[in-house]
Amino acid sequence: xxxxxxxxxxxxxxxxxxxxxxxxxxxxxxxxxxxxxxxxxxxxxxxxxxxxxxxxxxxxxxxxxxxxxxxxxxxxxxxxxxxxxxxxxxxxxxxxxxxxxxxxxxxxxxxxxxxxxxxxxxxxxxxxxxxxxxxxxxxxxxxxxxxxxxxxxxxxxxxxxxxxxxxxxxxxxxxxxxxxxxxxxxxxxxxxxxxxxxxxxxxxxxxxxxxxxxxxxxxxxxxxxxxxxxxxxxxxxxxxxxxxxxxxxxx
Numbered sequence: 250x251x252x253x254x255x256x257x258x259x260x261x262x263x264x265x266x267x268x269x270x271x272x273x274x275x276x277x278x279x280x281x282x283x284x285x286x287x288x289x290x291x292x293x294x295x296x297x298x299x300x301x302x303x304x305x306x307x308x309x310x311x312x313x314x315x316x317x318x319x320x321x322x323x324x325x326x327x328x329x330x331x332x333x334x335x336x337x338x339x340x341x342x343x344x345x346x347x348x349x350x351x352x353x354x355x356x357x358x359x360x361x362x363x364x365x366x367x368x369x370x371x372x373x374x375x376x377x378x379x380x381x382x383x384x385x386x387x388x389x390x391x392x393x394x395x396x397x398x399x400x401x402x403x404x405x406x407x408x409x410x411x412x413x414x415x416x417x418x419x420x421x422x423x424x425x426x427x428x429x430x431x432x433x434x435x436x437x438x439x440x441x442x443x444x445x446x447x448x449x450x451x452x453x454x455x456x457x458x459x460x461x462x463x464x465x466x467x468x469x470x471x472x473x474x475x476x477x478x479x480x481x482x483x484x485x486x487x488x489x490x491x492x493x494x495x496x497x498x499x500x
Contacts, residue, residue: 250410253285254357261409266357275353277343277367284356286339286365289313290393295329306332310393312362324363328394335433337399339365342389345401345441354386355409365391368408387444388417399427401440403447 250263258271267283269275281287291313294303310328322328342365351369358365369387388402402421408414424447425440427433 251357251359252362254355254409255280255284255353256355256409257353259407259409263410265410277347277351277353277369280353280356280367281340281343284353284367285358286342286356286367288362289338290323290336292330292334292336308332308334310336310395312393322361323393324361328363330395330429333430334395335429335431336393337391337427337429337433337437339391341399341437342367342391345389345437346387346444348441349445351387354407359411359414363393364397365393366408366414368404388421390418395429398429399425399433399437401425401444 250265254261254266255269255275256266257269257273257275260268269283275283289312291311292308293311295307295309296302297304308330310323310330312323346367346369349369351371354368354370356365356367367389369389371385371387384405386404386407388404388408390400390402392398392400400418401424402418403424404417404421406413406417406420408417425436425443427436427440
């Protein structure tokens, strides 16, 4: 169950989080604050248990708390990383998708702040209206531990809890997976450009499908189209190597 989340137009089955009216247009920036994603991850020195001196090359990930004297450990156990670990903050989700102008469906955090997500609605496909594939969404996931990446999926499942998150990531189409390394910032820029192109391409594909649905095909044209997708294969006949019977050799 999420620690905090925001949902538009639909109350999660576990009744957790802030539910907004269905006609609300929730921007990524608003979802960032209303969904509880507005916290910062920091690296703190990992101390030797005997000498209480910092261990070189090892850091402890914590959630920075601005209204208290101490930071908060994230996850169910201490998240220890190396010098090479580059933190990708939650606000970078906003920077990644803000210019797309897409509304957010849900956003929130789970696993003691060690994972944050944002789900953006791409709108209902005209071509596939009334089917499970009608509504595609971008699912952005920021993990804050040494074994997870910053990931972008294309999904149809509405994420409101761990069960729906697991289902969405298992069924979704993985677009980008960015490791917490020195190249993370460059990869985020690449992902931003790629997301914009993917969104435009989905719109173009939808329009082309609609044009095809309203276009008359002659039988010969349809057969040519089918053969383009799956080339026609003719069977070859010949004598069997052992029996000598006339058989189909291959297809």
